[in-house]
Amino acid sequence: MTVPPPEQTGADPAQPAVPPPGCPAHGLGSDAIRRLYGPEAEADPMGLYEKLRAEHGTVAPVLVHGDLPAWLVLGHRENLDVARTPSRFSRDPRRWRDMQEGRVGPAHPLAPIAAWQPLCNFVDGKEHERLRGAVNDGLARFDRRGVRRHVTRFANQLIDEFAPVGQAELVGQFAAHLPMLVMTQLLGMPEEYGPRLVEAARDMMKGTPTALASNDYIVGTLRQLVERRRAEPGEDFASWLIAHSSALSDNEVVEHLRLVLITAFETTANLIANTLRMVLTDRRFRASLAGGRMTLPDALEQVLWDEPPLTTILGRWATGDTELGDQRIKAGDLLLLGLAAGNVDPAIRPDPTVPVHGNRSHLAFSGGPHECPGQDIGRAIADTGIDTLLMRLPDLRLAVPETELRWVSTLMSRHLVALPVEFTPGRPKQTGPAASATTAATAAATADAASAPATAATDRAEPPRRTGWWSGLTRLLTRRSR
Template sequence: MSTNPIPPPQCPAHAPAAAGGLHRLHGPEAEADPMGLYEKLRAEHGPVAPVLVSGDLPAWLVLGHRENLDVARTPSRFARDPRVWRDLKEGRVPADTPLGPMVTWVPVCNFTDGPVHERLRGAVVESLQRFDKRGIRRYVTRFANQLVDRIAADGQADLVSAFSDQLPMLVMTQLVGAPDEHGPRLVNAARDMLQGTETALESDRYVTATLEQLVGERKTKPARDLASWLLEHPANLSDTEVLMHLRVVLIAAYETTANLIANTLRTVLTDRRFRASLSGGHLTLPDALEQVLWDEPPINTIIGRWATGDTLLGGQQVKAGDMVLLGLAAGNTDPQIRPDPDASVHGNRSHLAFSSGPHECPGQDIGRAIADTGIEVLLDRLPDLQLAVAADDLRWRGTLMSRHLLSLPVRFAPRPVQDTADSPYPYPEQPSGHPAHVPVPPRPVTGPAHVPAQHRRRSSWWRRLIGLG
């Protein structure tokens, strides 16, 4: 840490951009090297730094490990309800802010505290716990094998678009109980929404409409899925509460798990020590995932918390109504708890990747199971995977919350596909009409022109998803 004196505390709400000196958590600097920016902020301000987000909206970014835990574990001082935000109450937040989904209150557990939070979160946690972990791993194994089948004969692939971006949503749509006929379009719409494209709002409407239809169906025809279990939970969630929690679970699980899979695969392919340890039996895949959760957590920053009153945090005077951002990636590299950032942390789960406190990620075990099992299948099927480009040529898409690997080109010896036609779910034919106008972008066919027999036996929606329909 720098020995330069830390500037006197300042309230970000009274430090407009015109004053200069505040770093923005968006733009080229933040996107190109977020960890470098965090270290610069740590050197200038200590464990808590004033920053600007989404234009010139002020906030505090928590960089220290201990300070992150303090904010996450004390909702009495740092509320999760965005209606506490002073800038929002005083009309300084534009209606079309990109922060909209993260700061617009809806009746879900991650926007509430106290008894309401306990009621809603209890329903989500207890419903998620009803899934059989071995059953989840069987689903992941089947889907992962089918994704590998798609690329096995080619000898080359982009593991982001062909694997890490596909697997989590395939599994999660089945766990929440989404209609099979909407499967491929729901995958594409959810990804489109998270990427913030021009059609993101339309995609958002499609995801919401699909889940709304699901809730209506499960009220009369319950099944063994998250939607049904939320509806029948003793907490008596309203239809809107069930819908909103399905949406949160689906989207949050997708983004974090996709990033975890991509980051782990990149590490396996670029770090020789890592690959040698893994293949030599000295490092298990769960150990490897844990290291990645320290070094490259799926979410860099959580928006947000809001101070319920004037308080001191990390030497900074935080005012009531100030926005506070949990810096998970920055906290994981805090020199106070990790003086050597390159040292291995095997067996140490005190990282911040899933946050902490009453709002700690309730689905982290499912996310780990999807990543662990999916990567295991991929490495078992294609043990000679090699990066097809120089590691320095890899590129990321950076946002305020996360850093998403754009592609991971690999090569390997071509192999015949396996017969994985016996899917764990029946996939009915895709109806001729589409319930929403969200386009499903065609995927270029990079493999052989003929369609393997097992693909011909699969249903229409699966063939559409893998680009053969």
């Protein structure tokens, strides 16, 4: 996440961080308080988490944007304790002392993700059950085979754009676009909205100076969708939320569409990129695949342990004075769930190099009543999308040395910047209107402008034949590992 300039935060980057009175870190000494933003955090977040673990144990005092005090939860058990006990750690940001005292205004970089909204993940108790029930019921109505057909079709459209060239950049040309294309379809939006929403969503999650404008664009687009679906209901998530017995208001429908869209996009895009990188570079994966000891779903779960799509989650707020991990937490304190740090907690993973096939006890989707509701859809998008890509391009290989790969980190996530690959050029799988639609959408995204009108694709690609793909990839990876 971009470091806000001093005029935004009131902090002088040249001076050591000094906690305000009442800060949970007050009295520790300014040299003991580390920022979760800025050069150190953005260069090596996992390294920073381990420093904090060594210095403070399972719960560490930190500073977030504007040098506001917070606690980062590093322990696996402590993360679950916070996530599962809303009576002690509420999801309602209106409890945040710094927000109550005016230090988190509308222009603050964290405002788009911390300001209270009528959302299931910002409330607890009965209201949470009402709102979350509508989301769960809507997501449960999706036919999983239908979702995978959408994924296969859109994956093939994206692959068609670079298949004849023999080279591609898989983050920008595949991983960042596939989840949004699928989610716009599931939500009931025209396909051509996808590329522009990708740009807006990434900008908002980075917390840039234009994050608020990007958020406004997303909300405005979703309001238009709700108006259309109230007049013309369809078989889509927006229509199901509107018609649900929980009687959601238009604002509640819009905010939950935004929640599902952004969360699914951010987490799934990262999961796809991180898994593809592991497929192309990790010797453990190649050896296990060649020996038949790992499947693609296994690989996804391994990535969810080692490189979860979200490194931290903002946040929880203490409902009263309490203790956690030998730290004294005060009412109104902000806590961040350290998903990536908790996944490598030595208490549960003394040797992080040991594979964890089939183990889903990771924190990638958090836990408790606010656990990610659409995680199985995200898995389906990633699994099917990667499967389609590798079946279409069986000799896919990294085009640069692994040491040249770069990441960019924010408060909540760590993105692979680019994944350049090369392969034997092939023919597009789809032609006609479907290919034309994808070409227009890709051109619009590249220009970073409003999406050009495009014809909705109607072709249905055949599901990937897993047996053929696995045998081909096994031969390829065995050959490369020699």
